[in-house]
Amino acid sequence: MIGAIADDVTGATDVAVALHRHGLRTLLFFGTPLSFGTPDAEPDLPPHDAVVIALKTRTAPREQAVERSLAALDWLRAHGVGQVYFKYCSTFDSTPEGNIGPVLDALADALDAPLVPMTPSSPEHGRTQYLGYLFVGERLLSESHMRDHPLTPMTDSYLPRVLEAQSAHRAGVVPLETVRGGPAAIAKRLAHLRSEGVRYALLDAVEDGDLASAGQALDDLASAGQVLGGLRLVAGAAGLAAGLALAHEVSKIHEVAGDPPARVPAGRAAVLAGSCSARTLEQVRAVIEHGRPAHRLDALAEPDPDPEALAANALTWYDAQRPEDGAPLIYSSLPPAELHEVQQALGRERSAELLESALGRIAAGLVERGVTRLVAAGGETSGAVVRALGVTGGVIGPEAARGVPWIFTPSLTLLLKSGNFGEPGLLLDATRTETP
Numbered sequence: 001m002i003g004a005i006a007d008d009v010t011g012a013t014d015v016a017v018a019l020h021r022h023g024l025r026t027l028l029f030f031g032t033p034l035s036f037g038t039p040d041a042e043p044d045l046p047p048h049d050a051v052v053i054a055l056k057t058r059t060a061p062r063e064q065a066v067e068r069s070l071a072a073l074d075w076l077r078a079h080g081v082g083q084v085y086f087k088y089c090s091t092f093d094s095t096p097e098g099n100i101g102p103v104l105d106a107l108a109d110a111l112d113a114p115l116v117p118m119t120p121s122s123p124e125h126g127r128t129q130y131l132g133y134l135f136v137g138e139r140l141l142s143e144s145h146m147r148d149h150p151l152t153p154m155t156d157s158y159l160p161r162v163l164e165a166q167s168a169h170r171a172g173v174v175p176l177e178t179v180r181g182g183p184a185a186i187a188k189r190l191a192h193l194r195s196e197g198v199r200y201a202l203l204d205a206v207e208d209g210d211l212a213s214a215g216q217a218l219d220d221l222a223s224a225g226q227v228l229g230g231l232r233l234v235a236g237a238a239g240l241a242a243g244l245a246l247a248h249e250v251s252k253i254h255e256v257a258g259d260p261p262a263r264v265p266a267g268r269a270a271v272l273a274g275s276c277s278a279r280t281l282e283q284v285r286a287v288i289e290h291g292r293p294a295h296r297l298d299a300l301a302e303p304d305p306d307p308e309a310l311a312a313n314a315l316t317w318y319d320a321q322r323p324e325d326g327a328p329l330i331y332s333s334l335p336p337a338e339l340h341e342v343q344q345a346l347g348r349e350r351s352a353e354l355l356e357s358a359l360g361r362i363a364a365g366l367v368e369r370g371v372t373r374l375v376a377a378g379g380e381t382s383g384a385v386v387r388a389l390g391v392t393g394g395v396i397g398p399e400a401a402r403g404v405p406w407i408f409t410p411s412l413t414l415l416l417k418s419g420n421f422g423e424p425g426l427l428l429d430a431t432r433t434e435t436p
């Protein structure tokens with residue numbers, strides 16, 4: 001069984017749907033479940049082939065990120081997981097202090113994994129790796145919108161260097177030519193890198209076919225038992241997880257008890273956007289231009305801003321809206337120059353915490369007021385929302401956009417959208433009275 005640990009909530013939904021799409025019955029948990037995998041502690045889990053644990057560790061203090069990832073690993077191992085997948089962002093979101101490197105080091109040590117293959121490549125989202133450099137669309141990572149990210153600005157595109165700065169171990173590249181040489185060539189290169197003392201092997205991939213070849217090679221090696229430690233740990237974005245799932249040759253999606261409805265239930269809907277990514281800014285603009293009610297959280301409105309007051313104001317505004325005007329949007333998203341002003345005034349971490357906390361409180365207030373379909377934009381933002389709502393897990397439903405599945409929980413239908421994903425009309429379309 002594959003067990004994935006994702007460093008944020010939207011990353012978890014992305015990897016869960018990638019596994020599900022290739023036929024693996026996949027469970028998604030928000031946070032590590034409390035029980036430690038003893039069969040009698042889990043009487044109600046539906047049959048499954050994969051488990052994804054969504055953490056909120058991407059920008060957490062390093063020690064906390066490591067501790068939470070190891071707790072998730074303990075649960076997965078107790079649950080019978082043979083191969084662990086650490087899901088990080090397809091734009092390698094991290095700071096020079098981590099957390100991708102420290103978490104990988106800790107997981108690889110705990111699993112005694114001599115070599116960890118990985119790639120952030122996700123061609124379907126325009127993320128490709130070539131000769132170790134990460135591209136976003138036609139640009140290098142460091143020349144893409146990611147250089148302006150509020151929490152993890154990415155200013156270097158050469159991944160071995162980025163990773164080595166965060167890790168105690170060496171990183172190397174499996175070049176595209178080798179990946180295209182097929183499983184035997186990949187296996188040989190991995191063994192060579194290991195013999196040179198490399199622990200992290202970054203595989204080039206520019207098309208889905210490259211990820212399928214890589215997945216097949218890694219599955220063959222893992223099945224061969226002790227070669228390279230059985231590849232107990234693999235890492236990357238959702239693309240390589242999909243390659244692994246494909247290699248598992250589960251050819252059809254199993255019908256399981258508790259499979260989600262094919263349609264998203266109607267119900268009062270609202271959008272909460274905390275992402276400042278270019279795509280989310282377009283999506284927010286589309287909602288506003290369509291004439292939907294919209295309220296911006298202004299972190300600089302008061303000299304001493306407080307999340308409780310921001311949330312209370314937003315909920316008072318919400319109470320004054322007319323249902324016939326459509327699902328309201330509450331957002332803090334700002335373009336780079338204005339975001340920079342807020343961060344200069346309040347500090348990067350303080351402003352992020354303030355707005356995440358306000359959006360979490362607002363989510364709870366909206367649910368108390370009868371909202372049952374909630375759309376959140378942004379990984380950290382979605383983490384704050386899920387935490388404030390106390391949602392512990394859900395069933396993966398149909399995709400509103402590639403990598404963005406509806407999630408069904410007993411009382412709520414959630415769409416947790418990565419900042420960069422979805423067409424410009426996604427937020428608008430997902431909150432129409434009737435959804436497709």
Ligand SMILES: Nc1ncnc2c1ncn2[C@@H]1O[C@H](COP(=O)(O)OP(=O)(O)O)[C@@H](O)[C@H]1O
Nearest residue numbers: 150275277332342351352355378379380381419
């Ligand atoms: N107006 C703002 N000023 C400062 N920080 C902000 C503002 N709006 C959002 N943020 C913060 O920026 C971060 C965006 O991250 P996230 O929600 O993960 O989006 P993405 O998926 O685009 O990375 C969050 O921590 C959020 O609180």
Ligand SMILES: O=C(O)[C@@H](O)C(=O)COP(=O)(O)O
Nearest residue numbers: 010011014089090379418419
């Ligand atoms: O891999 C990806 O790009 C996404 O799954 C992801 O991690 C999204 O993170 P956010 O952009 O913070 O939503």
